[in-house]
Structure formats: structure tokens, C-alpha cells
Amino acid sequence: MAINFDLNDLQAFRAVVEQGSFRKAADTVRISQPALSRRIEKLEDALGVKLFERTTRRVSLTQAGRAFSPSVERLLDDLDVALLGISDVASTRSGYVTVACVPSAAYYFMPRVVAQYHQRFPRIKVKVLDSSAHDVLSAVVNGEADFGLSFMGTLEAEVEFEPLVQERYVVACRRDHALASRASVSWSELYQQDYISLDKTSGNRFLLDQALSGIVPARQSICETRHVTTMIGLVEAGLGIAAVPLMAMPGSDHPILTHVPLTDPQVMRSVGLLKRRGRTLTPAALELERLIVEMKFSQPPEPASA
Known part of the structure; x- marks a missing residue:
């Protein structure tokens, strides 16, 4: 049989299969x-x-x-993998990949990942959907994102969680704060200070409420926010201190902010990848996933005295 179709036709076919709509598929292949x-x-x-x-x-x-x-999927994926593996060709490959990410990971961790990815694949556009843990899960379930980066919580049956790192909660504070020189701070001591908390819509708040059910704060928080990144901004402005996951903190060279480990108890969260079961990632998405896995421990180091 004569080959009377080309690569563009196969890509159009795959787009319709993935999107379930000619209109959405047309937007995908532009x-x-x-x-x-x-x-x-x-x-x-x-x-x-x-x-x-x-x-x-x-x-x-x-x-x-x-x-x-299935044959079209294998053919196009094999071609993309081959092209991405050739350095001279990889720099000219175009496309896009979408990752849904909780703000605590998006603010300081993902910029480093995206910067390295862009150096290798400058014409592949990365879209970061920075949102709550619930919305990250929804984006993966609904196919709005190729995969998600979030912490372990309530999962849908069609989503699998691949843990990458266990990270602890720390006190975020200014370098000139009285607690900044401490080796550690207990949760009870944190609650004696002016502190900022998360509201009940936050996935982090749900996790902390479960872990700290036996601790009654000595004082109310002076302010509530929905996202950890907003808390850190308020800490930097001098409003108080806050309990945040380590990944949300800037590097040790930050001129204003530092962190101190929280103890009694030590609270951890599991951060990892969310992927829809049965869905094969595109080669471009696979490369981004590999980079995230490689950089998973690229977090601010614990203070030397911890």
C-alpha cells in the first residue's frame, strides 16, 4: 500500500484520541x-x-x-524519544508539557527545574499550574496536566502517587528573630509567638491538624492565609513566624529568611508525583518528570546545628 499520509496526519489523529474532541485537538496541534x-x-x-x-x-x-x-502512539513516542536523545535536534524540538504543582513546591523548587529543562529543550514550553493540592489532583484526573507534583493526601482511584521525598515542617522566620539561632523549636514554643497560620481550605492545614491533634495553641494566630507562599511573604515582612514545609523555603543564602526544625512532634509530609493510571506520558513530559526526580533532594539544607 502506498503511504499517502504523513507525520502531521498521525499527530492530528493522536490529538483527537487524547482530547476526545476535534476542537480541543485543533488547539493542541495549533x-x-x-x-x-x-x-x-x-x-x-x-x-x-x-x-x-x-x-x-x-x-x-x-x-x-x-x-x-496503539501503533500510532508507539511510533510517535519512539520518534520523539529518538529526537530528544540527539542533542543537536533536541534544542530545536518544539511542543509543550503541563505540570500541576502545589505552591509550596512551585515557588522555589520548580523554577530551578524549569530553568534546567529550558536549557536542554528551549523550544518546549512548560506550563506550571500552581494551585491547591485538591486542584492539582483534579487537573491530573481531568487531563489538564500531564502529571502533578503534590503531597500525599486523598487520592482518586484513577490516580497513582509516586513518593519522591519525605520532608519535615520547619519554622520560617527572619534572621533577626529571637528563634533564628535555635537548634530546634517545639510546636508549643511556636504557638507562644506571633505566628501566621493556614485556613481550613489548605491541604497543609488538614495534614497539620491531624498530626497535632493533641496540641492546643496557647494563642490564636495573628493572620490566616490560604497558601504557604503567602505565609512566607508575611514572615519576610516581619509580621511573625510560620510553620512551613522545608521545600517552601528559599536557599541558605537568602538575606532575610531562615528556618529552624520543628520538634515535639516532628511532622513530615510525603511529596511525590501524581499520574493518571493507564496514561502514558509524552516524551517531553517524561523528560520533565526525570528532571524532577533527579532534583528531588535539591532543597534548602537543614541548619548545621540541627
Whole structure:
């Protein structure tokens, strides 16, 4: 059989399979919907079979389409892997990858990851959906993100969690604060200070409430925020101190902020990757995932006295 279709036609086919919509698929491959329809028609004419059943409400694969889809997926993935493995070609590869990420990891950790990824693949666009743990989970479930970076919490049945690192909660404070020189601080001591807390919509707040159910704060917090990154900004402004996960802290060279380990009890959270079961990551997404795994311990070091 003569090959009367090309790579663009196969990419259009995969986009429709992944998006379940001709309109969304056209946006994905950045062409008009009529142009995408023509590519699918060209592919169907070349193969002599109908690949999609279209109604006003949905698009689904025909039996022939279901049989054809795995071969297309393997072919395009193998090609992308081969091209990404050639340094001279990798720098010219275009595309995009979307990762959903909790703000505590997005603020200081992800910029380092994205910077290294951009150096290797300058034409692949990285989209970071920085949102709450609940929204990160939803983005993975709904296919809005290729994968997520979050901490262990309530999971959907169709999502798997791959732990990367266990990190502790620390006191975020200014270098000129009375606690900054301490080797450690207990939770009870933290609650005796002017401190900033998280509101009840925060995944971190839920985790802390469970871990600290036996500790009654001596004082109310002076302020509540929804995100850890906002807390750190308030700490830097001198409003008080805050309990935050270590990953949320800047490096040891920060001129204003430092951190002290929290004890009695030591509270940990498990940070890792969220992926939808049965979904194969694109080569571009796989490369970003590998980089995150490589840099998973690239966190601010504990103080030497800890």
C-alpha cells in the first residue's frame, strides 16, 4: 500500500484520541478545526477505513481506530524519544508539557527545574499550574496536566502517587528573630509567638491538624492565609513566624529568611508525583518528570546545628 499520509496526519489523529474532541485537538496541534478535519479525512482515505465516529456530543474511535491507535502512539513516542536523545535536534524540538504543582513546591523548587529543562529543550514550553493540592489532583484526573507534583493526601482511584521525598515542617522566620539561632523549636514554643497560620481550605492545614491533634495553641494566630507562599511573604515582612514545609523555603543564602526544625512532634509530609493510571506520558513530559526526580533532594539544607 502506498503511504499517502504523513507525520502531521498521525499527530492530528493522536490529538483527537487524547482530547476526545476535534476542537480541543485543533488547539493542541495549533491549527484550525477544518484543517485538522482534513488531516483526519486524508488519513482515513489512505487507510481505507473510518477511524472516528462523530456525533453532535462526542467523538469515539471505531473498531479500526482502536486497533490503529496503539501503533500510532508507539511510533510517535519512539520518534520523539529518538529526537530528544540527539542533542543537536533536541534544542530545536518544539511542543509543550503541563505540570500541576502545589505552591509550596512551585515557588522555589520548580523554577530551578524549569530553568534546567529550558536549557536542554528551549523550544518546549512548560506550563506550571500552581494551585491547591485538591486542584492539582483534579487537573491530573481531568487531563489538564500531564502529571502533578503534590503531597500525599486523598487520592482518586484513577490516580497513582509516586513518593519522591519525605520532608519535615520547619519554622520560617527572619534572621533577626529571637528563634533564628535555635537548634530546634517545639510546636508549643511556636504557638507562644506571633505566628501566621493556614485556613481550613489548605491541604497543609488538614495534614497539620491531624498530626497535632493533641496540641492546643496557647494563642490564636495573628493572620490566616490560604497558601504557604503567602505565609512566607508575611514572615519576610516581619509580621511573625510560620510553620512551613522545608521545600517552601528559599536557599541558605537568602538575606532575610531562615528556618529552624520543628520538634515535639516532628511532622513530615510525603511529596511525590501524581499520574493518571493507564496514561502514558509524552516524551517531553517524561523528560520533565526525570528532571524532577533527579532534583528531588535539591532543597534548602537543614541548619548545621540541627
